[in-house]
């Protein structure tokens with residue numbers, strides 16, 4: 253068996269960076285926002 257570990261696949265993905273503050277974010281499948289949660293909260297006000 254030579255199945256690739258899915259965790260290794262995710263590790264090779266480039267980290268998403270918030271264009272607002274430059275914070276590195278964990279990529280979430282359900283998240284399609286560009287900014288991090290903090291900047292999104294600021295914009296929401």
Ligand SMILES: [Zn+2]
Nearest residue numbers: 270273288291
């Ligand atoms: Zn941000």
